[in-house]
Amino acid sequence: MHPEFPHQDIIHLNHAAVGPWPLRTAEAVTAFAQENTVSGSRHYGHWLEVEAATRALGQAVIGAQDPGDVAFVKNTSEALSIVAFGLPWSAGQNIVIPHGEFPSNRLVWLMAAERFGLEVREVELPFDAPEAALLAACDQRTALVSCSAVQFASGLRMDLQRLGPALHRRGVLFCVDAIQHLGALPFDAPAVEADFVMADAHKWLLAPEGIALFYVRPELRERILLQEFGWHMLADSGDYRSYALTVAEDARRFEPGSPNTLGIHALHASLSLLLEMGLDQIEAAIDERWQHLYSGLRSLGCAILTPPARHAGILTFRPARETTEILFRRLQDAGVLCAQRGGGIRFSPHFYLPIEALDQALAVVADDSGGG
Structure with a gap:
């Protein structure tokens, strides 16, 4: 957990909507x-x-x-x-x-x-x-x-x-x-x-x-x-x-x-x-998290709507089996903040999110996507 982002009850994958404040900002x-x-x-x-x-x-x-x-x-x-x-x-x-x-x-x-x-x-x-x-x-x-x-x-x-x-x-x-x-x-x-x-x-x-x-x-x-x-x-x-x-x-x-x-x-x-932190380092950290989510979602059979060669921090996808609306509600109930955009679900991770938090979000998606 990053010391500037101590929240524990949510997994914040919604920085493309409204991001949380760092502790120093509060x-x-x-x-x-x-x-x-x-x-x-x-x-x-x-x-x-x-x-x-x-x-x-x-x-x-x-x-x-x-x-x-x-x-x-x-x-x-x-x-x-x-x-x-x-x-x-x-x-x-x-x-x-x-x-x-x-x-x-x-x-x-x-x-x-x-x-x-x-x-x-x-x-x-x-x-x-x-x-x-x-x-x-x-x-x-x-x-x-x-x-x-x-x-x-x-x-x-x-x-x-x-x-x-x-x-x-x-x-x-x-x-x-x-x-x-x-x-x-x-x-x-x-x-x-x-x-x-x-x-x-x-x-x-x-x-x-x-x-x-x-x-x-x-x-x-x-x-x-x-x-x-x-x-x-x-x-x-x-x-x-x-x-x-x-x-x-x-x-x-x-x-x-x-x-x-x-x-x-x-x-x-x-x-x-x-x-x-350094903007170059932040870009690299976001890319690492984007790639982790991308690989995980693909392994679950999700359709990736964001062009991989043209991505920044946003990753929009459609679930493999259930509707976007149902998965979105399940993610929200599980404390995963995200959005419905572009005909799918939009994840947008920032540099500070631990990989373990991303895996927790992927586990929610996996519950009804036919993945392991």
């Missing part, structure tokens, strides 16, 4: 609450230091070039909305997205298309060549492609390093919903030539809901028409007497009002754990 939240109770905002200057430190940790997780390239927003949906309703569209342009995207990365583009006279093209992604399918849907009127780095249902992992440069050669913007990637795999926004990256913190980043990381390529920040305004986004946000009202040049321009200080303290703790 302690950071408790300490912050206690400080507020005892001292109020007396140490607000320290809170600002934690905010700056957390921005630097976010920079490392996204692979940005500077801490000022990272904004804190409420969630992935808010970040997508900033992009969709802030870009200077021209009527008749089109946006390309994969078919079957999570609703956040579909609804926002459909609403923007309705407002600005755009077309949304939804593309089926073949597992053997998903990037080629997206590129084939682009034409001279394509303004932007938006896709998840890892598909939430199938677990398909996109080759972002192939997709981003190919889109830029065509003059097409590249938006990446990285919520199923950050915290599970290393990420390098400049290397994949991402223009926009967003990810809520409550999945693989092991932090609370209500806070997310948002990256905009620095050259594009001023192209985004701002929709919300407040003191925190100003270049000199501490000078309340100033009438200059100059918006910050860095990503703080997307943070209009008072920050989610509690969420930032929690996120700081969670990101510190991930970076102490």
Whole structure:
């Protein structure tokens, strides 16, 4: 058992939905609450230091070039909305997205298309060549492609390093919903030539809901028409007497009002754990657990719905004999947290889960799968 994850009554195979907090994150939240109770905002200057430190940790997780390239927003949906309703569209342009995207990365583009006279093209992604399918849907009127780095249902992992440069050669913007990637795999926004990256913190980043990381390529920040305004986004946000009202040049321009200080303290703790572990090491540990589950499920006759050569942390499968619904209920009753997605059951293990816990989950599946 990992010391940061002492829970014993569950087997947490649901990090693609809502991940648990590490112990240090719970302690950071408790300490912050206690400080507020005892001292109020007396140490607000320290809170600002934690905010700056957390921005630097976010920079490392996204692979940005500077801490000022990272904004804190409420969630992935808010970040997508900033992009969709802030870009200077021209009527008749089109946006390309994969078919079957999570609703956040579909609804926002459909609403923007309705407002600005755009077309949304939804593309089926073949597992053997998903990037080629997206590129084939682009034409001279394509303004932007938006896709998840890892598909939430199938677990398909996109080759972002192939997709981003190919889109830029065509003059097409590249938006990446990285919520199923950050915290599970290393990420390098400049290397994949991402223009926009967003990810809520409550999945693989092991932090609370209500806070997310948002990256905009620095050259594009001023192209985004701002929709919300407040003191925190100003270049000199501490000078309340100033009438200059100059918006910050860095990503703080997307943070209009008072920050989610509690969420930032929690996120700081969670990101510190991930970076102490090392994202390369975390990727390797998750892959080991994925392969263990993959081998076990195959031996039980389950149908694997996630492409093995294209996986990240998600493994979606169908049971050999019983229905998905029945097996899902049995897993829940046995304390195995998972989800029903993509026509099957989705397991999503993180680095800290012991192999013995995975074997316990496989034993539940084996109860009625015809396996040993």
